[in-house]
Amino acid sequence: MVLARRLRALLLRIWSGPRRGACAHTMAPPRFFALELPGCNLAHFAVGADASGAPTDPRVVALMVPPGRSYSLCVPVAPGADYGARVRAARLHQRLLQQLDRGPLKRCQLRRLLCYHPGGGAGTLQQGVLLHDPSDSPDTRRALLALLDSYLEAPRPCLGEFVADSPHQLWQRRWEMLDGQGWRQVEREPLGPAPEPDLHPAVPDLPSSGVFPHREAARAVLEACTAFIPEARAMLELVDRCPARAQKGKFPIIVVEGLDATGKTTVTQAASESLKAVLLRSPPACISQWRKVFDDEPTIVRRAFYSLGNYIVASEIAEESTRSPVIVDRYWHSTAAYAIATEVSGAVQHLPPAGHSVYQWPKDLLRPDLVLLLTVSPEERVRRVQGRGLERTREETELEANSMFRQKVEACYRRMESPGCQVVDASPPREEVLRTVLSLIQTSCGHPDGGDLGPAGTWD
Numbered sequence: 001m002v003l004a005r006r007l008r009a010l011l012l013r014i015w016s017g018p019r020r021g022a023c024a025h026t027m028a029p030p031r032f033f034a035l036e037l038p039g040c041n042l043a044h045f046a047v048g049a050d051a052s053g054a055p056t057d058p059r060v061v062a063l064m065v066p067p068g069r070s071y072s073l074c075v076p077v078a079p080g081a082d083y084g085a086r087v088r089a090a091r092l093h094q095r096l097l098q099q100l101d102r103g104p105l106k107r108c109q110l111r112r113l114l115c116y117h118p119g120g121g122a123g124t125l126q127q128g129v130l131l132h133d134p135s136d137s138p139d140t141r142r143a144l145l146a147l148l149d150s151y152l153e154a155p156r157p158c159l160g161e162f163v164a165d166s167p168h169q170l171w172q173r174r175w176e177m178l179d180g181q182g183w184r185q186v187e188r189e190p191l192g193p194a195p196e197p198d199l200h201p202a203v204p205d206l207p208s209s210g211v212f213p214h215r216e217a218a219r220a221v222l223e224a225c226t227a228f229i230p231e232a233r234a235m236l237e238l239v240d241r242c243p244a245r246a247q248k249g250k251f252p253i254i255v256v257e258g259l260d261a262t263g264k265t266t267v268t269q270a271a272s273e274s275l276k277a278v279l280l281r282s283p284p285a286c287i288s289q290w291r292k293v294f295d296d297e298p299t300i301v302r303r304a305f306y307s308l309g310n311y312i313v314a315s316e317i318a319e320e321s322t323r324s325p326v327i328v329d330r331y332w333h334s335t336a337a338y339a340i341a342t343e344v345s346g347a348v349q350h351l352p353p354a355g356h357s358v359y360q361w362p363k364d365l366l367r368p369d370l371v372l373l374l375t376v377s378p379e380e381r382v383r384r385v386q387g388r389g390l391e392r393t394r395e396e397t398e399l400e401a402n403s404m405f406r407q408k409v410e411a412c413y414r415r416m417e418s419p420g421c422q423v424v425d426a427s428p429p430r431e432e433v434l435r436t437v438l439s440l441i442q443t444s445c446g447h448p449d450g451g452d453l454g455p456a457g458t459w460d
Helices: 002-016 058-064 083-099 103-107 138-149 203-209 215-223 230-240 264-275 285-295 299-320 332-343 378-388 394-401 403-415 430-444
Strands: 031-037 041-047 069-074 109-116 126-133 158-166 169-177 183-185 189-193 253-258 278-281 326-329 370-375 422-425
Touching (some): 041 058, 069 138, 083 203, 103 138, 203 332, 215 299, 230 299, 253 332, 264 278, 264 430, 278 299, 285 299, 299 326, 299 332, 370 430
Parallel strands (some): 253 370, 278 326, 370 422
Antiparallel strands (some): 031 041, 069 158, 158 169, 169 189
16 A cells, blocks of 8 residues: 555656656646456556556456457546536436447447546546447447537537557557547547555545535535426425434334345334334435436436435424334435445456445434444345345345445445444344344443333333
8 A cells, every 4th residue: 555655656747747858748647547357457657647658457458459459438527626527427327328338339348447536626527438449440439439529508418539559569549529520539649557546436436426415515415406307406495404413212223234135124013013102214305206206317317316305204203202212214325335346347356445434324314322233144035035026216226236345235234423323134034033123222322211121022
């Protein structure tokens, strides 16, 4: 890690230092890229660096040299862009991925690509894709340029094409519209090595792209969507009726989290009956009719919807906890865990480390007294999912197809803080799991007036 920091500092000094010669004023700062490879590995490289002859990651080289040809497509976002610009860029990226699944482009291999600036902070990350055509067909280039022509307004995707003088020297040539006369390739720029950053490049962007630290941040995202998503306005009207800071009553609030098919529905229903508690769910029933609309939107919009759903549930929790205990089926931890696992490419080791601020509970959201995380083995969970036959969201479907995504979600759950999750093995029979859950509730919450649970599981 120390060696990587020294290498990064050295490269940045080289790239940002004074340059001599007639072309010095034309040299742009380097662009850094994180490329997701098979096995959820990440490779980092730089374009525009003074790196002639420097060795590039051999895994990157393998995609850039003949046979075949590779292209980069990234969606530009201006540093410090407002939420409206960020939503437009996210929707453009989503549209781009859909277009790449058609015509001659469908035969190409796609890999997730992020463009970033080390130390650039929030708002400097650009989502993109590396497209590899194994046959190097001219139809691919023509289709990509036609795709660029379909974007009549800014932002337009940025297209780059990779070429190789040899396995030891790679270049990128960007395509630009010159004076409205058509697309032309500009001067080529060398590829060079880039050290792996201390944090995944998506992490600085998380508080403004999916793990919103307060209600107003999520609200600003949906406000930017009202012109093209009518349901966003209706959602905001519900949120605005909720108190700015909901306050809990004297009775305990217990949240039950877990992946699909870990037994949340069974446990929450049984526990609420045993404790004579009110059972609430997030997202709440009052917004469930809009889930399909927002599930089809990019992550920033989808997560804003679910984040605000937590604040609506919080107002329900506040009211009900004045009269009885409250059991909640999912809450903020689910929203955050899925957002982090989605936005941070690569494997579990690329997630923000334990203790990072992204795992902290929002200060303006009503906090539960206890959070239980139900877990079962992957094999048992698959068996249960197949036996249910219920409609699943896109992320729930990905849990089945992508074991690494599942591992990342589970790791995020376990790293949550203030409050953290107490893990419960939900593999045993229902009665045994319920006894464990009730015991943890008794130990952590007790009776609001200091008493114990009675024989029937209720507070005396």
